[in-house]
């Protein structure tokens with residue numbers, strides 16, 4: 103398969119893709135039409151922060167299964183559009199944490215001791231020793247905004263150098279903060295207490311502009327360090343506060359617009375030191391994120407669980423071998439049920455009985471939904487099926503019971519609306535052999551494969567023969583069948599495995615026979 107890599111990643115990552123047999127296309131300067139063209143036949147894509155993966159890109163990428171982010175921040179990827187298009191987005195959340203934290207510490211020391219400014223002047227022949235009187239970190243207070251992976255690592259490092267740590271993060275527990283020696287406080291208190299504030303939040307609608315003029319006033323004559331994302335700090339307000347001498351200085355690695363434009367106010371002041379988004383740029387970090395991302399792309403292309411998928415139902419890697427066989431039967435049960443229901447689907451219920459009830463079944467339910475919507479929706483998969491259900495206002499319920507009457511495990515998918523309800527149950531026989539064992543209450547034993555016809559008729563002599571001969575007349579070969587009935591002479595249901603589609607005329611002819619209640623031609627291979 104083709105994997106398009108649009109930002110430079112370590113060779114080790116490219117090797118992981120090639121070793122899996124994929125064709126790797128690199129296109130580091132791709133933009134606009136050229137990017138749309140390159141992505142149009144890509145099965146996987148790997149980016150860093152340099153590529154904007156927009157809705158337009160995702161819509162052009164008709165074969166795409168995954169966008170891997172070789173790093174942490176995914177603010178350059180339209181995750182909602184990816185979900186809508188059934189594309190997994192996965193990042194590498196661990197691989198560059200140490201590098202980012204070390205860079206933050208380096209930037210904090212650099213601004214506290216004016217290292218870049220003094221360096222440039224000395225290189226220019228100036229011995230400006232008396233112009234620089236720095237600040238010590240030991241004994242000062244560090245305010246951490248965003249105490250996630252990088253924030254915690256920075257806090258630990260600077261705590262060990264004698265700083266007092268306060269932190270603001272509305273989503274982490276006090277216990278977690280305590281463990282790394284940080285005191286969790288309110289946002290304003292964090293800014294007011296700090297001599298140095300370091301920002302480590304993602305860029306989201308909530309954090310955009312989080313630190314503006316008023317917040318910088320609370321920091322007073324302290325220092326601001328941002329090695330997280332441009333856009334979290336208001337750049338104009340920051341430049342103005344340094345310009346008027348309110349703020350002692352700032353150290354910035356990330357910018358609202360990258361590459362940073364040459365006329366940015368952040369470049370005008372000596373007391374704002376800058377690096378070109380170098381936080382993750384160490385050899386070790388790049389190797390880590392490239393190999394981890396490439397492995398996830400390989401997993402997605404092999405339809406295996408993707409460890410750090412951000413928009414796909416999760417599945418524990420160690421549980422996958424136990425759960426995997428149920429994925430297909432759940433999808434099949436969903437497909438059959440959806441094609442038997444009269445009218446629109448309003449509710450879907452997935453019930454797990456027996457041993458499968460002990461497993462993590464989020465992915466299995468998503469697969470059942472995939473089956474339900476596949477006959478109706480173009481390009482549905484387990485990534486976008488839950489979203490499709492939500493968008494269509496379909497209520498999805500899931501339940502588990504350890505009890506299973508006749509089987510080790512049973513998955514039952516029921517679709518319904520106000521007027522109709524259809525349930526289809528599936529299980530695995532020995533050797534993971536998938537079977538449909540109940541359709542609409544009738545006990546059957548049908549092999550879910552290719553194309554099926556489900557016929558409902560009255561139970562009387564000659565009806566099955568009549569169905570067989572009409573199918574024969576229209577050249578539809580019957581490969582297998584299973585018949586079930588309520589009571590002798592009552593209603594019966596027969597599942598036929600057939601080798602080709604039943605023509606409309608054949609269906610009409612069969613349904614004109616008053617003994618035949620309905621003929622449903624079911625496809626298990628995608629859309630009708």
Ligand SMILES: NC(=O)c1ccc[n+]([C@@H]2O[C@H](COP(=O)([O-])OP(=O)(O)OC[C@H]3O[C@@H](n4cnc5c(N)ncnc54)[C@H](O)[C@@H]3O)[C@@H](O)[C@H]2O)c1
Pocket residue numbers: 174175176195198199202247248249250251252253270271272273274302303304305308309312329330331355356379380381382383
């Ligand atoms: N400069 C670089 O090269 C570089 C390298 C690595 C990471 N990063 C960036 O650093 C940031 C942090 O990465 P991480 O791995 O620690 O992420 P993380 O998800 O582990 O941590 C982010 C933390 O921010 C917190 N948060 C979210 N909204 C908040 C808000 N409104 N106020 C306060 N806290 C809030 C979250 O609760 C979380 O604890 C990300 O923006 C990432 O992209 C930059």
Ligand SMILES: O=C(O)[C@H](O)COP(=O)(O)O
Pocket residue numbers: 150151152172173174175176198330379381382383
């Ligand atoms: O979010 C990240 O991982 C960092 O900002 C690194 O970004 P980069 O991969 O573009 O250097």
